[in-house]
Amino acid sequence: MAKEGERQMSENWQEKYKKLESRIEEMIADAVAKAVAEATAVMAEELLKARNEILRLRAIIDKDSTNSSKPPSASDFKPKPNSREKSEKTQGGQKGHPGHRIKLPENIGELEELGKVEVKVTDYTDGNESYVSRFTIDVETRVIVTEYRYPVNVRLPECHYNEVSYGDEIKAKVILLMNEGIVAKKRLSGIISGMTHGIVNLSTGTMDRFQSDFAKKLIESGELAAIEHDLLRNPIMCTDDTSLRTQERIVYPEDENGTESPTYEKAERKSFKATVRTHSNAQSTLYTVNPKKDIKGIERDGILPEYAGTLCHDHESKFFNYGSDNASCCGHLSRTLKGLRDLYKCPWAGEMRTFVNKMNEYRNKDISKNVLFCDPEKLTFFEEEYDRILEEGRIAIGQMPEGDFGYAEFNAMLNRLTNYKHNYMLFMHDYNVPFTNNLAERDLRPEKTKQKISGTFRSWDGIVSHVRVRSFISTIKKRGMDLCSAIRNVIQSNTVLIGTEQ
DSSP states (O other): OHHHHHHHHHHHHHHHHHHHHHHHHHHHHHHHHHHHHHHHHHHHHHHHHHHHHHHHHHHHHTOOTTTSSOOGGGGTTSOOOOOOOOOSSOSSSOTTOOOOOOOOOTTHHHHHHTTSOOOOOOOOSTTOSOOOOOOOOOOOOOOOOOOOOOOTTSOOOGGGSSSSOOOHHHHHHHHHHHHTSOOOHHHHHHHHHHHTTTSOOOOHHHHHHHHHHHHHHHHHTTHHHHHHHHHHHSSEEEEEEEEEEESEEEEOOSOTTSOSOOEEEEOSSSOEEEEEEEEEOSSOEEEEEESSSSHHHHHHHTSGGGOOSEEEESSOGGGGGSSSEEEEOHHHHHHHHHHHHHTSOOHHHHHHHHHHHHHHHHHHHHHHTTOOSOOHHHHHHHHHHHHHHHHHHHHHHHTSOTTSTTHHHHHHHHHHHHHTHHHHHHHHHOTTSOSSOHHHHHHHHHHHHHHHHHOOBSOHHHHHHHHHHHHHHHHHHHTTOOHHHHHHHHHTTOOSSTTOOO
16 A cells, blocks of 8 residues: 555656646746747847838839839830730731822922922923823922122111021021921031031021020010910910929029019039920910929919919929819829839729729710710719728728838828819819820920930020920921921011911
8 A cells, every 4th residue: 555655646746747847848938939039029120121121112213104203214224115915917017008108299289389399300201292100209408599789878687787697498497407306506507517518507606596586586576475375265274394404594583572683693513403394285385494493483484373274283282373273193193003003012002093094984985975074973973983992092001000111102192182082083074174284294305305415505595595486386386387487487577376376
């Protein structure tokens, strides 16, 4: 019995020992886990911050004109993938395509009578009455010297003060090539010299004088005033601005009463930014230039403060101060939502982007059928769907930690779409309002091309003359008028745009 008791006691002690040993191991494991967690908590937090920072920087690097408001010029270094789907068709014209060939103008006889075309005949028939005709169209560059004779004591007109001066035709061609062709002045001088066999050698200073004289005529003749009048009376105006470089800028006095005159500041080993702003509709363009991109410049231009219609822009806060209503560019919105979806990993942005583009598709179908306004029931559906998607976004962001990657961008987009719902949906309420602000953006593209080719403007007067001339040229092109004839008419003090408003 004693031995049995000792054995049972031993087993009890062994069981207690095992439990104690197990408990100690658990305590040690818990202590180790706690110590490891405390030791690595700081590292884990730093790693999370580093991950979010890497994702943020990668999102910034990957931004381009397709997923943000960055202009195409800012992403020229990036390879542009071909987004077209591969087709089974061969390259070039397809079988059965009628093709297009050069043709003689149908009114060639009338053009010949007006002296616009010279018709020559080269006869290989040896007098045969039956023949087949073939034609060539060519352009011939000739130097024409015209002598003007005046009595000895007569007062000469200003254009003939010098013994030899340049005629209207070469002035018109230079202005056309400088501003529409965007040919650099030195290169243009070489081209004209080559085309005239070295007879005409224009200096850059002479071409600058052609430009400034033409710009002054646009003001004096009222051509620019006619453009401004058309813009102000139109119910829709698009506006945007961009920067160009100049080596001189105007400095306006702090005194707004106009008691002091503006001064000019020259850049030394640098250049200044000047803001070129466009005011655009389907048939008119007016550019202005200011030293800064601020409201003072807008007030100084005097166009937007006088405008009483709907102003379309890229959702810039300063423009909301003008016009009777404001439409925000949904093209910019679509690109920003794409970036939020792809760069910041926000699926909700993709849903909103699809919805916005579907509204535009519906609107375009209506317009193609000559429907002038959205069906009220359909418009109510779009309004409710907009609100529903916004509510889904608020639920989604409510489940994200505040410091998480993409939280700030997501939250900003939700706030913008909530506060500016009317401005982003105005294109559905009024079919005259464009879906995008692309009209103004297209009008600004030649300005960036000008800077790429010619670099900076040397003087403030030079950039002012440039925007005036470009206003006229852009307007003439929009109205389908003969550009070279229009320039020539202004040089000859004939009216072009005055009284032609549609």
